Amino acid sequence: MRITQGTFSFLPDLSEEQIRRQVDYALGRRWAVSVESTDDPHPRNVYWDMWDMPAFDLDDPDVVMQTVNACRRAHPDRYVKLNAFDPTSGWETVRLSFIVQRPKDEPGFCLMRLEGPGRSQRYGLRGYAAERPAGQRYPGSAW
Amino acid sequence: MTSPGRHKGSLWNTRENLIGTDNRPFTFSLPMKQDTVELPASDRTRPAKLPYDRYRSGVIPYRSMGYWQPDYVPAETDVLTLFRITPQEGVDPEEAAAAVAGESSTATWTVVWTDRLTACERYRAKAYRVDPVAGTGPGTSTPQQYFARIAYDLALFEEGSIANLTASIIGNVFGFKALRALRLEDMRLPVAYLKTFQGPPSGIVIERERLDKFGRPLLGATVKPKLGLSGKNYGRVVYEALLGGLDFVKDDENINSQPFMHWRDRFLFAMEAVNRACADTGEVKGHYLNVTAGTMENMYERAEFAKELGSVIVMIDLVVGYTAIQSMSRWARKNDMLLHLHRAGHSTYTRQKTHGVSFRVIAKWMRAAGVDHIHAGTVVGKLEGDPNIIRGIYDTLREPFTPERLPEGLFFDQDWADLRKVMPVASGGIHAGQMHQLLSYLGEDVVLQFGGGTIGHPMGIRAGATANRVALEAMVLARNEGRDIWNEGPRILQEAARHCAPLEAALETWKDVTFDYLSTDTVDFVATPTAC
Numbered sequence: 001m002r003i004t005q006g007t008f009s010f011l012p013d014l015s016e017e018q019i020r021r022q023v024d025y026a027l028g029r030r031w032a033v034s035v036e037s038t039d040d041p042h043p044r045n046v047y048w049d050m051w052d053m054p055a056f057d058l059d060d061p062d063v064v065m066q067t068v069n070a071c072r073r074a075h076p077d078r079y080v081k082l083n084a085f086d087p088t089s090g091w092e093t094v095r096l097s098f099i100v101q102r103p104k105d106e107p108g109f110c111l112m113r114l115e116g117p118g119r120s121q122r123y124g125l126r127g128y129a130a131e132r133p134a135g136q137r138y139p140g141s142a143w
Numbered sequence: 144m145t146s147p148g149r150h151k152g153s154l155w156n157t158r159e160n161l162i163g164t165d166n167r168p169f170t171f172s173l174p175m176k177q178d179t180v181e182l183p184a185s186d187r188t189r190p191a192k193l194p195y196d197r198y199r200s201g202v203i204p205y206r207s208m209g210y211w212q213p214d215y216v217p218a219e220t221d222v223l224t225l226f227r228i229t230p231q232e233g234v235d236p237e238e239a240a241a242a243v244a245g246e247s248s249t250a251t252w253t254v255v256w257t258d259r260l261t262a263c264e265r266y267r268a269k270a271y272r273v274d275p276v277a278g279t280g281p282g283t284s285t286p287q288q289y290f291a292r293i294a295y296d297l298a299l300f301e302e303g304s305i306a307n308l309t310a311s312i313i314g315n316v317f318g319f320k321a322l323r324a325l326r327l328e329d330m331r332l333p334v335a336y337l338k339t340f341q342g343p344p345s346g347i348v349i350e351r352e353r354l355d356k357f358g359r360p361l362l363g364a365t366v367k368p369k370l371g372l373s374g375k376n377y378g379r380v381v382y383e384a385l386l387g388g389l390d391f392v393k394d395d396e397n398i399n400s401q402p403f404m405h406w407r408d409r410f411l412f413a414m415e416a417v418n419r420a421c422a423d424t425g426e427v428k429g430h431y432l433n434v435t436a437g438t439m440e441n442m443y444e445r446a447e448f449a450k451e452l453g454s455v456i457v458m459i460d461l462v463v464g465y466t467a468i469q470s471m472s473r474w475a476r477k478n479d480m481l482l483h484l485h486r487a488g489h490s491t492y493t494r495q496k497t498h499g500v501s502f503r504v505i506a507k508w509m510r511a512a513g514v515d516h517i518h519a520g521t522v523v524g525k526l527e528g529d530p531n532i533i534r535g536i537y538d539t540l541r542e543p544f545t546p547e548r549l550p551e552g553l554f555f556d557q558d559w560a561d562l563r564k565v566m567p568v569a570s571g572g573i574h575a576g577q578m579h580q581l582l583s584y585l586g587e588d589v590v591l592q593f594g595g596g597t598i599g600h601p602m603g604i605r606a607g608a609t610a611n612r613v614a615l616e617a618m619v620l621a622r623n624e625g626r627d628i629w630n631e632g633p634r635i636l637q638e639a640a641r642h643c644a645p646l647e648a649a650l651e652t653w654k655d656v657t658f659d660y661l662s663t664d665t666v667d668f669v670a671t672p673t674a675c
Contacts, residue, residue, distance in 0.1 A: 004388065004425065008620055041425055
């Protein structure tokens with residue numbers, strides 16, 4: 001399967017140049033860019049591991065690209081995403097977030113069911129990869 | 144109320160009104176004499192002269208009753224309205240405006256002495272400005288219309304009650320005989336009043352953080368056919384559409400609990416579909432479960448069941464009424480649930496520009512009442528929507544402050560007092576081939592709903608959903624890269640279709656579909672500087 005979180009998951013994986021242009025767009029709006037990675041891409045897992053602090057007041061997209069690549073090199077088998085954060089009043093939230101690296105093999109999620117009263121069920125998702133300990137979930141480098 | 148008599152320069156021809164059907168004058172005295180009463184000089188707390196005429200029994204023009212005050216300067220805490228008034232032949236516009244002010248506040252058709260028991264000056268609405276509407280009146284095919292501005296003291300309204308606000312402002316006055324037609328075009332709700340409303344239970348920011356979806360419009364579709372599917376077949380449509388790439392699927396406004404599909408069946412099968420699709424994609428997905436029902440008790444019961452099944456969103460129809468909407472909004476805030484509002488029925492009073500209530504006013508009421516989603520027009524689809532009008536409505540829902548912008552129908556500065564933002568929903572006759580227009584007109588904080596444009600896809604529902612998602616992401620990517628999507632849109636879509644056969648098929652199937660009709664609701668504004 002292919003996890004389709006993020007703004008551009010239905011497009012072919014973005015090239016370096018495509019990522020750079022999106023970074024340029026974000027910096028042009030004075031958004032703070034940050035890079036995060038995880039080996040537990042459960043849709044409710046909102047706290048991926050931060051790679052360094054969000055970069056405020058940047059003008060040069062190349063600096064962000066260096067950060068992206070440093071994170072990808074350090075975590076070749078993890079999901080890596082790039083977030084752009086808008087600190088202006090009324091937003092104060094992420095305005096753009098897309099995956100810039102994914103593991104070669106994405107085993108996806110098991111849908112767990114618990115029979116409830118009547119015909120109702122309690123549902124839950126468990127990532128197949130998350131059954132293994134952190135750090136051993138996605139063998140094989142994508143980088 | 145009734146309006147006997149003919150209208151000559153005033154709504155009330157006083158003498159005629161006082162003639163009974165048998166043409167015999169009534170016996171009480173006529174308010175014709177210009178009396179004033181001298182008060183004792185020692186009484187400093189009362190006016191030196193009392194406008195005795197004002198309170199003599201009988202009928203006098205609204206203008207003379209204090210409802211027309213051209214020198215009134217509205218207070219920051221006043222509720223302000225702008226009405227489009229079409230008076231009957233011969234009715235003076237200032238008197239018509241005063242009558243609207245009177246009938247939407249303290250007045251009745253005749254003088255009542257019990258006014259004197261109140262601080263009536265305060266409770267009277269004040270019409271303070273009247274402007275002729277451009278393009279109407281002599282030399283045009285349209286009877287003369289006027290924009291009338293009226294101010295209402297905050298004390299007239301109960302806190303946190305759209306029902307009370309609307310019972311005052313639109314409660315009685317729209318059937319007034321002396322007016323040919325009347326439309327509430329815009330309102331300024333003061334910050335002091337907005338602070339008494341909850342506003343959207345979640346709002347755009349929290350919705351996006353909960354769904355973990357940023358930087359692009361959300362995608363939805365309404366299940367079709369809207370009537371007749373069994374629960375199991377219905378859930379199939381939900382599953383295919385979500386799996387294909389949509390974020391939401393939606394019950395239609397009239398899907399409640401009918402013989403072919405009881406509400407519990409629909410909820411069970413729809414949530415099976417939602418959870419399957421979440422597992423298959425790793426995304427948060429939702430289905431707007433319509434909890435509209437005949438009673439509040441039934442609505443709460445349905446909403447509770449939706450919550451038990453793990454739904455992120457429930458839906459109600461505008462026809463449930465303002466109080467029911469506010470109740471469901473409180474329920475949604477309490478239960479971490481997004482609240483989707485379908486504007487069922489609104490066109491009966493929002494579409495014709497001479498009479499009714501403009502949708503931007505409904506949008507204001509609904510942001511205050513507190514919904515997270517509201518259908519708000521598409522510009523390019525099959526339903527009514529002039530681009531300027533739609534922009535005014537979208538800004539009303541999404542911005543923290545909307546300045547006066549007459550071309551968009553925004554007649555007042557409106558500070559939203561930090562009420563959360565409502566996500567507008569664009570639905571009705573839109574398809575992937577219009578993606579560049581939709582993104583240009585509507586921006587990215589919107590739900591784009593492609594019902595037919597998903598389910599009618601020649602390769603199936605899942606392919607239809609994928610076509611929409613790919614078209615959307617490609618267009619956002621191109622826009623962010625600085626490309627001119629308005630002009631390059633079709634080329635951008637063709638490029639994206641090279642790696643997406645469903646998009647190629649969608650572009651081919653709907654390439655010539657547009658709904659290019661003249662809008663019935665457009666703005667006519669007088670481009671003169673604001674005096675107040």
